[in-house]
Amino acid sequence: MKASDKVYESLRADIVEWKLAPGTVLGEVEQSERLGVSRTPVREALSRLVADGLAIQQRGRGTVVSEVSEDHVEDLFVLRVALECASARAAANSPKNGSFAQLAQRFERSAHEISVPGTREQYYQLVQLLDDSIDEAANNSYLSNALRTLRVHLQRVRRLAKDNPDRLKASAGEHAAIARAIASGNPEVAAAATTVHLHQSLTHIMTHAVGSERQ
Amino acid sequence: MKASDKVYESLRADIVEWKLAPGTVLGEVEQSERLGVSRTPVREALSRLVADGLAIQQRGRGTVVSEVSEDHVEDLFVLRVALECASARAAANSPKNGSFAQLAQRFERSAHEISVPGTREQYYQLVQLLDDSIDEAANNSYLSNALRTLRVHLQRVRRLAKDNPDRLKASAGEHAAIARAIASGNPEVAAAATTVHLHQSLTHIMTHAVGSERQ
DNA sequence: AGGCACTTCTGTGTATACACTTGAGCCATG
DNA sequence: CATGGCTCAAGTGTATACACAGAAGTGCCT
Numbered sequence: 001m002k003a004s005d006k007v008y009e010s011l012r013a014d015i016v017e018w019k020l021a022p023g024t025v026l027g028e029v030e031q032s033e034r035l036g037v038s039r040t041p042v043r044e045a046l047s048r049l050v051a052d053g054l055a056i057q058q059r060g061r062g063t064v065v066s067e068v069s070e071d072h073v074e075d076l077f078v079l080r081v082a083l084e085c086a087s088a089r090a091a092a093n094s095p096k097n098g099s100f101a102q103l104a105q106r107f108e109r110s111a112h113e114i115s116v117p118g119t120r121e122q123y124y125q126l127v128q129l130l131d132d133s134i135d136e137a138a139n140n141s142y143l144s145n146a147l148r149t150l151r152v153h154l155q156r157v158r159r160l161a162k163d164n165p166d167r168l169k170a171s172a173g174e175h176a177a178i179a180r181a182i183a184s185g186n187p188e189v190a191a192a193a194t195t196v197h198l199h200q201s202l203t204h205i206m207t208h209a210v211g212s213e214r215q
Numbered sequence: 216m217k218a219s220d221k222v223y224e225s226l227r228a229d230i231v232e233w234k235l236a237p238g239t240v241l242g243e244v245e246q247s248e249r250l251g252v253s254r255t256p257v258r259e260a261l262s263r264l265v266a267d268g269l270a271i272q273q274r275g276r277g278t279v280v281s282e283v284s285e286d287h288v289e290d291l292f293v294l295r296v297a298l299e300c301a302s303a304r305a306a307a308n309s310p311k312n313g314s315f316a317q318l319a320q321r322f323e324r325s326a327h328e329i330s331v332p333g334t335r336e337q338y339y340q341l342v343q344l345l346d347d348s349i350d351e352a353a354n355n356s357y358l359s360n361a362l363r364t365l366r367v368h369l370q371r372v373r374r375l376a377k378d379n380p381d382r383l384k385a386s387a388g389e390h391a392a393i394a395r396a397i398a399s400g401n402p403e404v405a406a407a408a409t410t411v412h413l414h415q416s417l418t419h420i421m422t423h424a425v426g427s428e429r430q
Numbered sequence: 431a432g433g434c435a436c437t438t439c440t441g442t443g444t445a446t447a448c449a450c451t452t453g454a455g456c457c458a459t460g
Numbered sequence: 461c462a463t464g465g466c467t468c469a470a471g472t473g474t475a476t477a478c479a480c481a482g483a484a485g486t487g488c489c490t
Contacts, residue, residue: 002443028472038445040255043472044262051266053360060452062471075355078301082358086297140290142368143297145268146361153357217473243442253475258442275482277441 004041007031008048015054015065016155022067026055052149054156070206073157077202080154083147084198085191088178090138092187097137100183103130107176114168123168130175134182161205174200219256222246223263230269230280231370237282241270267364269371285421288372292417295369298362299413300406303393305353307402312352315398318345322391329383338383345390349397376420389415 011031014020026049032042046063049055055063091097106126113119131151135144174197181190226246229235241264247257261278264270270278306312321341328334346366350359389412396405 004443027470029470039472040444040446044259047259047262048266051263053357060471072356075357078305078355079298079357079361082297082301083294083361086293090293140293141287142268142290142294142365146294146298150357219473242440244440254442255474255476259473275441 002041003037004044007035007037007041008045010035011045011049012052012054012152015049016152016159018156018159020065022065024065025061026063026065028062052152054152068156068160070209073160073205073209074202076150076153076157077198080150081195081198083143083150084134085194087134087138087140087143087147088182088190088194089187090140090143091134092182092185092190094137094139097182097185099133100137100179103133104176104179104183107172107179111169111172111176114172115165120163120168123172127171127175130179137182157205160209162208164208167204167208170200171197217256218252219259222250222252222256223260225250226260226264227267227269227367230264231367231374233371233374235280237280239280240276241278241280243277267367269367283371283375285424288375288420288424289417291365291368291372292413295365296410296413298358298365299349300409302349302353302355302358302362303397303405303409304402305355305358306349307397307400307405309352309354312397312400314348315352315394318348319391319394319398322387322394326384326387326391329387330380335378335383338387342386342390345394352397372420376423379423382419382423385415386412 011020011026020026026046028039028042028046031046032039035042046055050057050063054066056066057063091100103126107130110119110123110126114123131147135147138144174193177193178190178197181193226235226241235241241261243254243257243261246261247254250257261270265272265278269281271281272278306315318341322345325334325338325341329338346362350362353359389408392408393405393412396408
């Protein structure tokens with residue numbers, strides 16, 4: 001793996017995990033010394049971060065980690081609803097949507113087990129599996145690319161709100177509804193279920209977020 | 216302006232104008248000599264092109280201009296419908312949608328003048344003005360970013376189909392409908408008008424495209 | 431004569447040196 | 461005392477040199 005890739009992965013992970021807080025200045029020399037590589041791969045990594053929207057280049061001061069505000073979260077979810085609904089529609093229209101019935105069952109089962117300790121990480125993996133399955137069934141590289149960069153931002157926002165068991169249980173049910181709609185090949189229901197889920201998710205973030213963020 | 220920016224703009228323009236055909240290998244040394252700069256800014260420009268999806272990095276052979284096929288066009292329009300509908304909805308909900316009534320009038324007027332020679336360039340500028348106005352009214356940076364990269368690809372695809380006066384006249388009417396819906400503050404109508412326009416646009420491309428592309 | 435291996439060459443990945451822009455601090459002047 | 465200009469420093473932008481990997485061509489062996 002290239003050094004620039006390692007730098008990019010490292011910085012991106014640190015940003016989405018809030019180890020590098022918004023407003024942090026990412027100096028090229030500073031980061032190259034910290035990560036033990038020269039400035040060139042650091043520059044390339046910073047360019048990619050700027051392209052992703054995780055950092056912005058300020059004149060003279062260098063690149064700084066971009067801010068995350070409540071307004072941004074709402075804007076982010078407008079885009080998310082648009083993209084994930086389109087993706088769900090495409091997946092429901094796809095001929096290879098056979099695995100979604102099983103996914104729906106797994107979500108329904110996990111809705112009952114969600115209160116058991118240690119199952120949370122497992123649940124997040126299940127969510128990612130559904131996302132990946134929708135992506136694959138939708139089979140649209142442009143959509144996938146847009147969703148990929150969107151999800152990077154979502155990872156960062158997710159840290160704003162603490163998940164609680166009740167929300168996770170409801171979330172599992174909503175995901176099951178999405179999977180069922182796709183399995184039955186009904187694009188409108190799939191899009192509607194996605195809209196419902198994302199609306200609930202945004203509401204939860206906006207009511208459980210502000211004030212107590214920033215670990 | 217930075218040298219890397221100039222290189223990026225130059226290469227992007229050449230790609231969307233089909234001066235650099237899909238499959239063309241963009242060697243770092245070759246481009247640095249052609250454009251009179253060192254490899255470093257060329258590398259940065261190529262990275263940005265890859266991030267935009269206009270080029271892909273192949274093992275050993277370097278970066279090549281990405282392909283454009285019919286399937287890609289359909290996929291592109293799935294994403295376009297999702298993004299532009301979301302944008303139109305947001306613009307219709309925005310309080311500062313005052314300029315759209317005037318824009319609608321200008322589109323209705325241009326529908327009559329479209330057959331006059333020399334007005335085509337003027338019409339395209341009007342379309343861009345509408346796009347920019349929607350962007351500004353929607354006031355969503357995530358949406359704007361996604362649309363910006365999308366439109367780069369659209370510029371390239373547009374060269375696949377030749378516009379004719381009839382299509383442009385119909386297009387002007389559809390754009391007027393979008394502007395009117397936004398001006399009246401009706402998000403659902405705005406989204407529907409956008410969907411109609413994009414469907415017609417895609418149909419036109421798919422029927423007037425294949426075989427006679429590649430200048 | 432064909433296939434495999436070795437060598438060479440082209441091109442990318444990384445490091446480093448140098449120039450230029452910009453920002454901040456200090457001094458001088460109004 | 462405040463404001464404007466100058467100087468110095470820090471950091472980015474660009475160029476170039478070097479190292480390494482992959483591909484192609486050629487020669488040798490079977």
